Amino acid sequence: xxxxxKLEERVVLVGVQTGDNDNVEESLDELEELASTAGAxxxxxxxxxxxxxxxxxxxxxGKIEEVRALVYAMDxxxxxxxxxxxxxxxxxxxxxxxxKVMDRTLLILDIFAARAxxxxxxxxxxxxxxxxxxxxLVGLRESLSxxxxxxxxxxxxEKKLETDRRLIRTRISALKQELSQVEKHxxxxxxxxxxxxxxxxAIVGYTNAGKSTLLNKLTGSDVLSEDKLFxxxxxxTRLLNLKDGQQILLTDTVGFIRxxxxxxxxxxxxxxxEVREADLLVHVVDISHPGFEEQIEVVNxxxxxxxxxxxxxxxxxxxxxxxxxxxxxxxxxxxxxxxxLTLEELMKTWMAKMEDNCLFISARERINIDELKNVxxxxxxxxxxQKYPYNDFLYQTYEEEE
Numbered sequence: 001x002x003x004x005x006k007l008e009e010r011v012v013l014v015g016v017q018t019g020d021n022d023n024v025e026e027s028l029d030e031l032e033e034l035a036s037t038a039g040a041x042x043x044x045x046x047x048x049x050x051x052x053x054x055x056x057x058x059x060x061x062g063k064i065e066e067v068r069a070l071v072y073a074m075d076x077x078x079x080x081x082x083x084x085x086x087x088x089x090x091x092x093x094x095x096x097x098x099x100k101v102m103d104r105t106l107l108i109l110d111i112f113a114a115r116a117x118x119x120x121x122x123x124x125x126x127x128x129x130x131x132x133x134x135x136x137l138v139g140l141r142e143s144l145s146x147x148x149x150x151x152x153x154x155x156x157x158e159k160k161l162e163t164d165r166r167l168i169r170t171r172i173s174a175l176k177q178e179l180s181q182v183e184k185h186x187x188x189x190x191x192x193x194x195x196x197x198x199x200x201x202a203i204v205g206y207t208n209a210g211k212s213t214l215l216n217k218l219t220g221s222d223v224l225s226e227d228k229l230f231x232x233x234x235x236x237t238r239l240l241n242l243k244d245g246q247q248i249l250l251t252d253t254v255g256f257i258r259x260x261x262x263x264x265x266x267x268x269x270x271x272x273x274e275v276r277e278a279d280l281l282v283h284v285v286d287i288s289h290p291g292f293e294e295q296i297e298v299v300n301x302x303x304x305x306x307x308x309x310x311x312x313x314x315x316x317x318x319x320x321x322x323x324x325x326x327x328x329x330x331x332x333x334x335x336x337x338x339x340x341l342t343l344e345e346l347m348k349t350w351m352a353k354m355e356d357n358c359l360f361i362s363a364r365e366r367i368n369i370d371e372l373k374n375v376x377x378x379x380x381x382x383x384x385x386q387k388y389p390y391n392d393f394l395y396q397t398y399e400e401e402e
Contacts, residue, residue: 009040011102012070015082016059017049024082026291027258031082034107037229038114043074057096058089064096071099080107083259087136105132105261108230112264115230120182120271127175128267134168179267186273199380200249201240202275204303205284206295207255210318212236214284214363215252218373230255235274242377251278256302258294265306272306279383281313282376287346287360288322290339312383314375315358317350321365 013031015024024047032042048063057064058081067079078100085093085103094101109129116122203211207229216222219238240250251274265272275281283299285292296315303309323346326339341349347360359375361368 009078009100010043010074010076011035011040012044012046012067012074012076012079013042013082014059014067014079015045015047016053017047018052023291023294026294027082030258031080031104031107034104034111034229035080038107038110040080043076044070046070053083054089055086056088057092058083058085064093068097071097078102080104084261090136104259105263108257108261109264111230120179123175123178123182124267124271127172127179128261128263130168130172130175131263131267132261134165134172137165137168183269183273198247198249199279199383200251200274200277201280201282201376201380202251202253202278203282203284204253204275204299204308205255206286206289206299207257209255209284209286209295210363211255211284212252214282214316214318214361215250217363217366217369219250229257235271237274240373240376242373242380244377246377246380248280248376248380250282256299258298260302272308275303275308276306278308278311280376280379281308281311283313283315285315285317286319287317288319288324292317293338312379314372314379315350315354316372317347317358317360318363320360320367321362 013028013035015028015031017024028045028047032045035042046063046067048059050060054060059067070076071079076099079093079097079102081089081093081101081103083103084105085101090101090103109125109132112125113129116125203215205211215236215238219240221236221238235251235253237249237251240248242248253275254268254271281303283296285296289295300309320343323343325342328334328336328340338346343360350358359368359372361372363369
């Protein structure tokens, strides 16, 4: 799939298994999907078991030889490491392998650069790119120039990235000023909402969990929703009409992913404020994904890192229409695993675990959408009563925001 251009890159994915809790195989599968989104074809994968990543070269010397041989055998144009590389690791690997060297952070930033639509989104992505590349200017210049394009060379700051550190620092300063104006504008909007007692909810979740589709089904809007990673970068707010004439502002936010780049989190502060300032979170989970439980953990961890944990939350398992399981043969006496659970069994397990505080829906097929709206109504009513115990449950009407 070559979404972003005609140049086909053939890449080898490299990961390091440092403990029993790391699921590097699944992480590399996700990295392959990210690479495909950016237009690259994965031609090989290599995992090294180590107590810790090598501080100088990410992987050990023996593994470097193995990677070099695979790159040559598969006619690969470069490698993508599953973690963020330090400047030293990037330079040393590039010198040892004599090919284009990339990491997960560079890849995610590249996808964000292609997805950014609004001026705010473009500013945030360019700022993250420049912060990342400023420390890696020399190594990146050598590595990215090998193909003259492809992953790592796209985005709003494309032509500026070959400048020296002084110019990059100047550009970062200018972008920060532009972003501060955006943040002031967002703060004015939030203050206006607060004065009118208008409650807000933010849809959060792992990337490609179906957040934008859910926003569309709940509000009747037509926000872009595609079956791809990071289809939505810019937050979109719509008015959700509830029963008894009540209303709430519902915001679709950027999806989370494991190993979310620090520079990206920092640059998207104004966007993530929509999550931090929300009265209610709607956590959407793709229950059809084999690793949905780990994705829940990643989202909860990310929420804690950005200051969004501890808020009232509705856990929504989406895509029940796409859920599949592996039925066991009658004579199979091995213990059942989660892959053997029917949807009904999985629902019972999670309902008990969450004390019935979760819902199972299909946004695409509109299954249980009205039930979700009723739950949102009840939760918002509870929040209002907690804050204004002697006031009627009434809201002012607000216009939708882009």
